[in-house]
Amino acid sequence: MASFKVKVSLLNVRTGPVEDFTDKKNVIGKLKTEAPFESIDEKTNKLGTWYKDANQHWVWGEGLIIKENKADFVRPEKVETQPTFTKVIIDAQEYLNKRFDGEKLTAQIDYNFLLNIESTFKNNMGSGIKVAILDTAISKHISFRNKVERPFASGAASDHGTFISGIIAGADKISGIAPNVTLIELPLYNSYGFIQDDDTIKKYFDFINKSNELIILNISQADVLKQFEAELSNLKKCIIVASAGINNDLQNQDLFFPAKLQNAISVGSVTKNFASLALNTSFNRQLNFILPSFNYVSYTNAGQIEFEIDTSSFSTAVITSIVALIAAEDNTFDLNLIRSKITTLAQPYSDKNKIISLNPLIPSK
Structure with a gap:
């Protein structure tokens, strides 16, 4: 060095x-x-x-x-110096736009690279960690590094769950932040496009509780799970990462459900325009992390590639990925410890220069 x-x-x-x-x-x-x-x-x-x-x-x-x-x-004794890491602020939207023009992909998009954190957190890329996607079904046309686990009947074909999965665990043309994780498909909607019946959703939570492995649960669908507050609050061996909304949603007296739960990591997103106008923003105290809103690029259900405007769903996927990186590196699923570690990787929201970066922001600073 x-x-x-x-x-x-x-x-x-x-x-x-x-x-x-x-x-x-x-x-x-x-x-x-x-x-x-x-x-x-x-x-x-x-x-x-x-x-x-x-x-x-x-x-x-x-x-x-x-x-x-x-x-x-200093020659008398050996001096050990700790390496310092150069923090380069990468304009995430510019990076994405240069590689995808809305129709054609000109170069691989690597979200793992785009997330500018110390490489020690990226060593295992989520190896040995399972991430459950409680959303629309995940496309079978995408070749993830690990086979997607589908313990229940597949649900409605839609891009949303697949798009999220690409940001987290994509490989090939879209490389995810934690490509070595194993995804678990938990379709929130049935094959007709309607939300699953209560008994089916309860089976999902039973599945998580009975698992011998620790699971990260990614939830982007706000408020449609309110009747399962008890089940979600009592999940064992599980870290919930949930979408809290965008811009003014994050100032409401109550965050979206289930982001408001004490055992969930709540994630919101803000647009550059909102950040520039709301100079003295006061966010809900339950909000843990914010990411700038981007037009993300990922997979559709048909295996194609497209832009999608962030509504905090994809910001939630970024934090889910970071949780997977930390869990794989430190072998920990202590919620408070993981929140603390993400905070050390984050920047204060008050530094508006960071609004262009993929890295998480701390709303209280």
């Missing part, structure tokens, strides 16, 4: 080396003069040496200078 700092006024941050500087397709951000850069790998081509950091960011070596390390002058 080598420690550098940026010596030029602005240095492009890329997803990989290029052989022509005019090729800007893989530029995802910029570093300013004096910004630190910790290299873990390097590659040389006709333009010179390129350096990569722990977050898979590449920069051109001629824009860097070796950073003085005072420890180099």
Whole structure:
């Protein structure tokens, strides 16, 4: 590992080396003069040496200078230094728009890469973790890395559950944040498109409680499960991640159900326009995390790719994925501990510069 700092006024941050500087397709951000850069790998081509950091960011070596390390002058004893990680703010919408124009995908979309957190949290990519999608059925046309578990009869064909699944566990053209998780399909709607009867939904909760494995339950459908408050509140070995709504929804006296439950991680989203106008926003105190609203890209039920406007469903999928990464890395399902760990990865909502990034925001700061 080598420690550098940026010596030029602005240095492009890329997803990989290029052989022509005019090729800007893989530029995802910029570093300013004096910004630190910790290299873990390097590659040389006709333009010179390129350096990569722990977050898979590449920069051109001629824009860097070796950073003085005072420890180099301390010889009597070995000094262990902890690596620092360069935080590059990636414009998520620009990243998505460059790769998909609404009709054609020009490059792979990698949500795992787009989530700019320390690589140690990404090592296992959700391996060994199960994520239940309580939503519309998941398409059988998508090749996820692990086979989707379908313990119940499949429900109505619709894009919503499949779109969410792509953000979490997609592979190939759409790479999810936690592609190594195993998805469990819990269709909230039957084959006719109507919400499942109460007995069927209760069987879903019985299934979770009887499971020998810990399960993350992703719920995006607000308020349609109110009659199951007791069952949801008493789920064992399960972390609920639930959608809390968008913009003004997050200021209401009550959050959407089941995001309002004490044993749920509540997730909302805000548009850039709302964030710029609502300067002194006061959010519901039960709200845990916010993500900026984007036009996400993922799979349809027919296996095609499309844009969808976020209504906090897809922000919920992002937090579900982060929970899976943490659980896989730390082997923990302690709700308070996981909330705390996500908070350490988040940025304060008050910093409006972060509204362009996929990373979670903390509403209370």
